[in-house]
Amino acid sequence: MITDKYLIREQNESLVLKTIIENQPISRADISTCSHLNKATVSSITTSLMDQELVIESGIGPSGATGGRKPIFLTFNAQAGLAIAIDIGYNYISSMLSYLDGTSIYSQKKRLSISSENLLDEIIESAKSIQRDLPHTPHGIVGMSVAIHGIVVDNNIRFSPFYDVTGTSIHDALTRAFSFPILIENEANLTALGEYTFAFDQKNLISVSIHSGIGVGIIQDNKLQTGAHGHSGEIGHTILYKNGLACACGNRGCLEKYASNKAIYEKYSEHYSVTSVNSDTITKALQEKDSFTEELLDEKIAELAIGINSLVMLYDPEIIIINSSLYNKNPKYIGEIKKQLNSVFARNVTLSASSLDEEATLYGGISAVVTQFLKIPFLKFKA
Structure with missing residues (x-):
């Protein structure tokens, strides 16, 4: 029973801190309303959080319509x-x-x-x-x-x-x-996690990372899905072409062997006999209306759209976020991908470029560390 008492206290403290972070600045009375905890419990917990320097008093609000004591606002001490x-x-x-x-x-x-x-x-x-x-x-x-x-x-x-x-x-x-x-x-x-915590409001989202390979992070109902063996989201290793190119995973014809940034760079490099190719190289070629590069992107977009269509069918997300230096620099091609999602099931799915760009993974790492430290799973910070 003592263990249960301390567990409940810890859970309530996490709830109060989460409420403050996601609604700051906020008064103790409003914390009580949002968290459904009584005022005495909220007062005790906020005092503890202030002692830990995780919460600070940040100002005084106006008194209510009937007068009375003005509320003191609380905010999260991000520099703790x-x-x-x-x-x-x-x-x-x-x-x-x-x-x-x-x-x-x-x-x-x-x-x-x-x-x-x-x-x-x-x-x-x-x-x-x-x-x-x-x-x-x-x-x-x-x-x-x-x-x-x-x-x-x-x-x-x-x-x-x-x-x-x-x-x-x-x-x-x-x-x-x-x-x-x-x-x-x-x-x-x-x-x-980075997109969920710092960039987007949706609680059902998919982030498609397109770099050397193609990986997917899936959040459903505010929870990261990892699967029984940690393989959830490995869309890059689904088979696009039977008996296609050999992949390090053991399959042949994997999606990422054809539609990843690296695959695009290798095709461009092979065609033009150049050794150093990156997103800037491809972007410059597209700006110059290079016909080979335009045809290459059209081909790879069609292949990528097959994988994204599968994600729509499997997970029914609110939004799919494309994280790729190539597509972030050429956002019109995300619209081209959307055009190839012709299923009725894809009509209400938003397709977006990442606003966090190359640092999205780092922000996700920060989110993972902070939520573990604060004991608050799946926290959202206001942009």
């Missing part, structure tokens, strides 16, 4: 702590240091080839580099997330087409290297 997020691609490592509300303090990106040999060292170096000259906060660094382009289950990397770390516990090594909690998660899942 710091969070670190790291994103590991196949040819880059990005990192961000932020306050608890996702306000970025510092971010950096380093281009290099990532392998199983340098993966751990690069994460540690990046994490240490971003910790220089930290601002003072009551709680310091509350955690660090690491986004992996591959399958992650319970902080363990099960598969990645870019760095083979089978049998190596990156999580254990990072826990030994740093004193704060470490979270390791799939990149597409974190990207969806």
